[in-house]
Structures are given as structure tokens and as C-alpha cells.
Amino acid sequence: MSQIYKSGISGPVPPSVATQYTADDSSTATPVANNLNVFSNDTNVNNDNGIQTRASGDTLTIQLTNRVTGTVTTTDATPTSLISLSLGATPGTYLVQGDLTAYNLTDTAGSSYTFVGSAITDGVTATEIGVENKNVFEQAAMITADFNIGVTGNTAFLEVIGIAGKTIHWDALFTYRFVS
Numbered sequence: 001m002s003q004i005y006k007s008g009i010s011g012p013v014p015p016s017v018a019t020q021y022t023a024d025d026s027s028t029a030t031p032v033a034n035n036l037n038v039f040s041n042d043t044n045v046n047n048d049n050g051i052q053t054r055a056s057g058d059t060l061t062i063q064l065t066n067r068v069t070g071t072v073t074t075t076d077a078t079p080t081s082l083i084s085l086s087l088g089a090t091p092g093t094y095l096v097q098g099d100l101t102a103y104n105l106t107d108t109a110g111s112s113y114t115f116v117g118s119a120i121t122d123g124v125t126a127t128e129i130g131v132e133n134k135n136v137f138e139q140a141a142m143i144t145a146d147f148n149i150g151v152t153g154n155t156a157f158l159e160v161i162g163i164a165g166k167t168i169h170w171d172a173l174f175t176y177r178f179v180s
Contacts, residue, residue, distance in 0.1 A: 021060050029055035036060060042067040044085055046178050069173045074162025079148070082172050083158040087121040087151075090180045093129070094119045096156055098174025100147055106166040109141035115174075117149045119156055126151040141166075149174075 021029045021036060029036060037059040045052070047065035054061045070083040087094060097116040104110065117132035132149045145168060146161040156176075162168045 021055060023053040023055035023060060025052070025054060027055040029058060029060040032058040038062065040064075042069065044068045046088075046176075048177075050175075066175050066177065067173065068176075069171075070158070071169070071171045072160065074160060074168045074170065075166070077144070077161055077164045079159045079161050081157060082147075082160050082170055083174060085156045085174075085176065087119065087126050087154045087156060089123045091121060091123045092178055092180030094121070094126075094156060095177045096149065096174050097176075098158070098172060100158070100160070100170065100172040102142065102145060102160070102171075103169045104139075104141055104145075104163070104166055105169060107141035109139040111136070111138035111142040111145060113137065113147060115147070115149055115158075117156075119151045121154055124154055126154050126156065142168075 017034065019030065023029070035058065039059060040062045042064040044067060045063070045065050050065055052063050052065055054063060068083050068085050072080055072082050074080050095116070095118050099112065099114050101112040102110060114135040115132050118129040119126045120129055128151050138145065142163075144163050147159060149156070149158050151157070158172055158174060160170045
């Protein structure tokens, strides 16, 4: 059996541990009892990098930016809001793109879609630029389901249109780019 001896005077020095972590916005997180909480989430905050950090207390949060997500269940063919994004008071142009997937619980059928669209705002009212581009992947039982992206007032939206008498679960994500 062997034993290892480390001298406290000449032995290896343990690494230094950071005592403060600075986020993108200059906020700081300070570990408590050598523990730093690191979480992740997404936000609709506009940031050209698409990622940012925020700190508070003993928590550092890593955020994917320029993202909006939503879920909804439909049981009829009424257009139903799934996602909306206020376009803000700064005049400029937005490009939105994303994906949408649906599961028809009634018929055990599915569909998925991708989309891209654009809008311009004067800071008060938005106008859609052109017509959205859609890619549609549907099973036969989902052929009458649909969705729209567009603007109303100064808000961009994604709405879904289910099928009468069918329970459909929808899940969507869109990202955006903004320039002013």
C-alpha cells in the first residue's frame, strides 16, 4: 500500500475560484457557498448576437434572444392566435422565420410547417411586406388545417386554423431579425 504526501508549503496550489461573474449587461452574479446557479431560457429581446447573459444574486442566466414560442390546442376551424410579438416603437424592418408542428390527437395524424415573412413598422403601425412563404408537410387527415403569419396594428402574429371536431395540439417557434 502506498501513501501520497502533499506539503501545504511546497505542494500544488489549488486553482483560484472566481468570486464574481459579469454578464453582458454588466450585471454580476456572486456565488453563495461556492455555488453559482446557471440557467438557460429564451426571450423575445432583440439582440443581433442571438444570445446574451444576465446576472442576479447567485444566478447567471444564458438566454437565446430574438425568439418567441407558443403552444395551443384547437378543436374547431376558428383562427386561433398562437404567437404574437409587439414590434416596438422604433421604426424599422423585421424578418420572421420559424417552424410549427401539429399533432391531431383525434386521428393520430401530424403535420409540420416552416415559414418566413417580413414587416415594416413606423413605430405605431406595421405593414406586411409581400406574402409569407410556407413549406407544408401534412398527412391526409391534416390537409384542411392551416396557419397564417401577419401583422395587426403594430404586432406580428402567428395563428393556426384547426379542423372542426378534431383535437389538435400545436407548438411553434419563430425567430426574428430587426434593423432600424
